[in-house]
Structures are given as C-alpha cells and as structure tokens.
Amino acid sequence: MKSRGIAGILLVLGLFFLSTPAGADGQGSWFVYAQLEYPGNWDPYPDAFRHIYRYLTNTTSIRTMEERRVLSLDDKELFYSPFVIFTGRGGYPEFTEEQIVNLRRYIEGGGIILIDTCGDAEFAFCADRTIKRAFPRDEYRKIPSDHAIFRSFYLVDYVSGRVLNSPYLEAITVGSRAAVIKSTNDILGVWPRDQLGNWEYEIMPGKFGQRKEAIKLTLNMLIYSVCGTYKNDPVHEPYINQKLRR
Secondary structure (H helix, E strand, O other), X not given: OHHHHHHHHHHHHHHHHHHOEOOOOOOOEEEOOEEEOXXXXXXXXXXXXXXXXXXXXXXXXXXXOOOOEEEOOOOHHHHHOOEEEEXXXXXXXXXXXXXXXXHHHHHHOOOEEEXXXXXXXXXXXXXXXXXXXXXXXXXXXXXXXXXXXXXXXXXOOOOOOOOOOOOXXXXXXXXXXXXXXXXXXXXXXXXXXXXXXXXXXXXXXXXXXXXXXXXXXXXXXXXXXXXXXXXXXXXXXXXXXXXXXX
C-alpha cells in the first residue's frame, strides 16, 4: 500500500511538470512521447515520434521534448510519464510479476497506455495477455463516439489508421478515465515519411481521408492524456467547429 502511494505521488508530479504551462510566457504545455521497450520487436516505427512532435508543435500550443522517452516496466521514469505507447509486431516473453504490478500501479495512479497492435495478431494476443494479468477482472469496452478522445482537439469523423481492422477503439476504464486504449488499425503507421517527405507506408484500403482522420485521432489521444475529459462539455463544440473551419 505504501509503495502504491509513492507511485501515485510520482505520477502526479510527472503530470504536473509535463502538462502545466512552461515558463511565464504562457506559450503552452510540455509533452513527452514515451514508449515501452521490451524483449521483442517493440519499435516498428522508430521515427514516427519525430513527425508527431512536429505536427503537435505546429498545430497546438503544446511544446514537446526533442527526444522520446524509452522506458521499461522496471524504470522509475515510467511514473513521470502521463502517456505511454505500447506497440510492436510479433510475440514477446511474458513480463515478470513485479513488472505487471508496476504496470497496474502506473495505470491506477493516473497513467494512460495506448496499445497500437499495428494490425499484428500475435502482438495483439500478447498485449491482451499482459493487460489481463494486470487487470484480471476488467474487460475492454468500445469507446463511445461522444467520448472526449474524439473531440479533445479535433472532431474526429471515424476511427482510422494505416489499415481499417476495426471501426472503433476499445478501452479499459479506471474511474472515469479511458486508461488503457487499444487500436488494431496501426495508427502509428500513418506517420513515417522518407527523406524526401513522402509517406513511407501506403494506407489500406485507401478510404478518402483515412490518413487525415488517423492523424487527427493520434493528436486527440495525446491531448486527452494531458487535458483529460473537459472536452466532453458541449460548451466547447462551437469553438472546435470554428477552429476547424479556419
């Protein structure tokens, strides 16, 4: 119980320092892109974070760190990272019991995990097994279309990614928070570009606006991790619509 309390305090401190305005100029908040490392193919898109950072800083007032934070479930820095990407391809060895306890404490303390399966069935199976060990009594549930994730910055028209395996996101909820978010549509795969600036990976089936909607959804999830659920309030809709028209 004492360890859980310390973990919660560390995470609250991390949320404070990463999501409050940086400095006295009021230019925005800091965001750090954190990604989980494990024995296996944990990094299918090593440069995606750079393009996400660039888009985030050009589109919002949130300021980003220059590098991503690569973490393991044994790393104390985990508790200073409000939002962590968990992605990969293929299987991986099971985490230790201590690592599963750290994962549960991190999530229960306020952290958010995005599981992007890259459309890979073997990784999806292993990730589901990991989350089931951490939350044996909880089940994934479909995130409703009026959830704050779909309006935290953009109004998202539909759930997208590099592929369209599922028309919805799933989540395990802790309190009122979507704390473990799962996508099977390979959201990160829409971001990489080559040295000439061309998109590196083709989207399938190539539905109109598919990449754009995935980019919007990615930013929404990042901002949701910083701002929480306040965009559920309908008072924000006219502002968001006006911004989109501009």
